[in-house]
Amino acid sequence: MSVLSESYARALAGEALSFREAAALWHEAPLAELMAAADDVRRRLHPGDTVTWQIDRNVNITNVCVSGCKFCNFHCRLADRERAYVTSMEEYRRKIREMLDLGGEQLLLQGGLHPRLDLKWYEELFRQLKSEFPNVKLHALGPPEIAHIARISGFTADAEGYRTVLERLQKVGLDSLPGAGAEILDNDIRKRISPGKCSADTWLEVMRTAHRMGLCTSATMMYGHVERPEHRILHLLKIRDLQSLRPEGTPGFLAFIAWPYQGRGTALEREERLPGGADTAEFLRMIALSRLVLNNVPNIQASWLTTGIAAGQMALHGGANDMGSIMIEENVVSSTGFEGRTTIDAERMQEAIRAAGFTPALRNQRYELL
Numbered sequence: 001m002s003v004l005s006e007s008y009a010r011a012l013a014g015e016a017l018s019f020r021e022a023a024a025l026w027h028e029a030p031l032a033e034l035m036a037a038a039d040d041v042r043r044r045l046h047p048g049d050t051v052t053w054q055i056d057r058n059v060n061i062t063n064v065c066v067s068g069c070k071f072c073n074f075h076c077r078l079a080d081r082e083r084a085y086v087t088s089m090e091e092y093r094r095k096i097r098e099m100l101d102l103g104g105e106q107l108l109l110q111g112g113l114h115p116r117l118d119l120k121w122y123e124e125l126f127r128q129l130k131s132e133f134p135n136v137k138l139h140a141l142g143p144p145e146i147a148h149i150a151r152i153s154g155f156t157a158d159a160e161g162y163r164t165v166l167e168r169l170q171k172v173g174l175d176s177l178p179g180a181g182a183e184i185l186d187n188d189i190r191k192r193i194s195p196g197k198c199s200a201d202t203w204l205e206v207m208r209t210a211h212r213m214g215l216c217t218s219a220t221m222m223y224g225h226v227e228r229p230e231h232r233i234l235h236l237l238k239i240r241d242l243q244s245l246r247p248e249g250t251p252g253f254l255a256f257i258a259w260p261y262q263g264r265g266t267a268l269e270r271e272e273r274l275p276g277g278a279d280t281a282e283f284l285r286m287i288a289l290s291r292l293v294l295n296n297v298p299n300i301q302a303s304w305l306t307t308g309i310a311a312g313q314m315a316l317h318g319g320a321n322d323m324g325s326i327m328i329e330e331n332v333v334s335s336t337g338f339e340g341r342t343t344i345d346a347e348r349m350q351e352a353i354r355a356a357g358f359t360p361a362l363r364n365q366r367y368e369l370l
């Protein structure tokens with residue numbers, strides 16, 4: 001048996017592939033073969049033809065951010081009086097009502113890393129949102145924001161500090177933690193692309209803490225900038241290793257979501273001449289490899305936001321079992337020069353899933369069918 005066939009067989013049996021095996025698959029496997037193997041694994045984990053999707057609304061709490069990610073045109077400094085904003089309660093009410101009218105039940109709340117909004121401020125925000133909309137789920141913040149809030153609120157930069165922040169937020173309504181800000185889990189890469197964001201170790205420590213508390217989370221990867229394929233593989237292995245440490249009976253990472261970097265008009269394009277862009281074949285290879293390597297993460301999302309819906313449909317035949325959210329609002333990708341469509345409606349999402357040969361099923365954040 002060749003190394004590749006042996007790796008396919010081991011992945012299909014649910015075994016954990018080594019770095020060497022994953023690297024061989026990335027560099028040597030023909031794409032069609034890799035996708036077919038990932039499709040076999042997907043069928044074992046998710047028999048049948050159901051593809052899940054979700055309705056939620058992405059709201060940015062503020063665009064003020066000290067992180068200075070070089071791929072982001074959305075953020076600004078606190079002193080930028082023309083652009084800086086913090087979303088008001090009135091705006092939340094309007095956006096939540098719009099989402100409820102469309103059948104959504106979850107807010108994806110994300111930063112920037114505002115230098116003055118501390119834990120007490122977030123507690124008040126969550127308390128207020130839950131008191132007015134008790135049934136709306138808060139899928140909120142992410143490891144860089146938790147680490148940032150801990151720091152500016154005077155807590156220690158360790159598991160104890162992160163646990164304090166997460167527990168207090170959970171008490172006032174935090175339902176789940178998105179895997180935002182993972183980019184590539186390598187400290188040198190992170191210094192180049194997002195110098196003010198938490199380190200890879202901190203990202204993993206916050207997630208480890210969340211998993212110990214039983215919080216449901218996801219993991220992400222933004223690839224296609226300054227990293228090499230080896231960094232992507234190590235990133236997958238770090239996610240898999242952390243997932244294997246979650247306490248029994250807890251969900252840990254429910255899903256993995258990877259997307260290619262889009263850099264038009266960003267500092268990363270100017271400084272490193274990296275315009276980014278969606279290479280569909282590379283995206284499909286990434287999705288398939290993720291399905292084969294992440295043997296303990298149940299769901300792989302076909303993140304179509306930067307690749308287009310057609311690439312997402314193809315990914316459903318190569319390891320992905322979920323199409324993510326209809327994205328009622330999206331700000332970070334659409335603030336670059338990206339010209340693709342970053343939102344679609346529920347009808348079009350279901351049509352796309354059907355056209356790809358599957359049956360759409362609406363789900364919640366816990367991947368329970370609605």
Ligand code: SF4
Pocket residue numbers: 063065066067068069072073074075111112113144194197332
């Ligand atoms: S991507 Fe997020 S964390 Fe990075 S600069 Fe933009 S708003 Fe801040």
